[in-house]
Amino acid sequence: MMHLIDSHCHLDFDVFDHDRKEILSRCEAEGIQHIIVPGVTAKQWPTLIKTCAQYPMLKLALGLHPMFMAEHQASHIDELRSALITHQAIAVGEIGLDFFIADADKNAQTELFKAQLKLAAEFNLPVILHVRKAHDEVLKLLREIKVPGGIVHAFNGSLQQAEHYQKLGFLFGAGGALTYSRANKLKTLFSQLPEEHIVLETDAPDMPLSGYQGQRNTPERLPMILSMLAELRMVSEQSLAAATTANCQKLFHFV
Numbered sequence: 001m002m003h004l005i006d007s008h009c010h011l012d013f014d015v016f017d018h019d020r021k022e023i024l025s026r027c028e029a030e031g032i033q034h035i036i037v038p039g040v041t042a043k044q045w046p047t048l049i050k051t052c053a054q055y056p057m058l059k060l061a062l063g064l065h066p067m068f069m070a071e072h073q074a075s076h077i078d079e080l081r082s083a084l085i086t087h088q089a090i091a092v093g094e095i096g097l098d099f100f101i102a103d104a105d106k107n108a109q110t111e112l113f114k115a116q117l118k119l120a121a122e123f124n125l126p127v128i129l130h131v132r133k134a135h136d137e138v139l140k141l142l143r144e145i146k147v148p149g150g151i152v153h154a155f156n157g158s159l160q161q162a163e164h165y166q167k168l169g170f171l172f173g174a175g176g177a178l179t180y181s182r183a184n185k186l187k188t189l190f191s192q193l194p195e196e197h198i199v200l201e202t203d204a205p206d207m208p209l210s211g212y213q214g215q216r217n218t219p220e221r222l223p224m225i226l227s228m229l230a231e232l233r234m235v236s237e238q239s240l241a242a243a244t245t246a247n248c249q250k251l252f253h254f255v
Helices: 020-029 042-054 066-071 075-086 106-123 135-144 159-167 184-192 219-233 237-252
Strands: 004-006 032-037 058-062 091-098 127-132 150-153 170-174 198-200
Touching: 004 198, 004 219, 004 237, 020 032, 020 219, 032 042, 032 219, 032 237, 042 058, 042 075, 058 075, 066 091, 066 106, 075 106, 091 106, 091 135, 091 150, 106 127, 106 135, 127 135, 135 159, 159 170, 159 184, 170 237, 184 219, 198 219, 198 237, 219 237
Parallel strands: 004 032, 032 058, 058 091, 091 127, 127 150, 150 170, 170 198
Antiparallel strands: none
């Protein structure tokens, strides 16, 4: 059986409360060994921590997401530091910059992002990045505040930007967007990225695959993303599964 890792899935969200255990059972049957669950707000961390503690296949990341700026407070950085000390998070995330949002407070986002990068550097943890319309700004900050690599979730930047991220030790999340026929630019990008810099992700319950629009996404669909990516790169699913799993394990130091 192939061994897979979903590098980005919000399985702590309440939309999974009624069937989380069943989903995880089906994931195990599909060969999905681990699912990395990033944090988005301080309010959600207790549920996230409890959920990851309950299911060994779930791996905990903690962070403050740039799309929820109205919910973040200055004190949450200190709370994040305490949580990273107390709990065995494998990464700081989901963090980053989202300048696609209407009326985005770029300064506030940047200060929050910098504070979290400093924590990642302090604890020597990789980061899980959310970036929209801000890759150059993120790259600039990553050069200033050195962290031990990470993942650029749902990457859709340029090949040149990807090369800059690679030099800083970053991997790129391949998800459901690749399954859409219109995603030609993204498909070209992921056909050219080095295999050692690619990981798989679902971003469930978001980012539904083609044919599942309007439905809750689930990590069970990770093999479908693998299949599309293997076809795109003209390699076997087995070899790509092994490579993406090894990439995740190397970055996050787990087996």
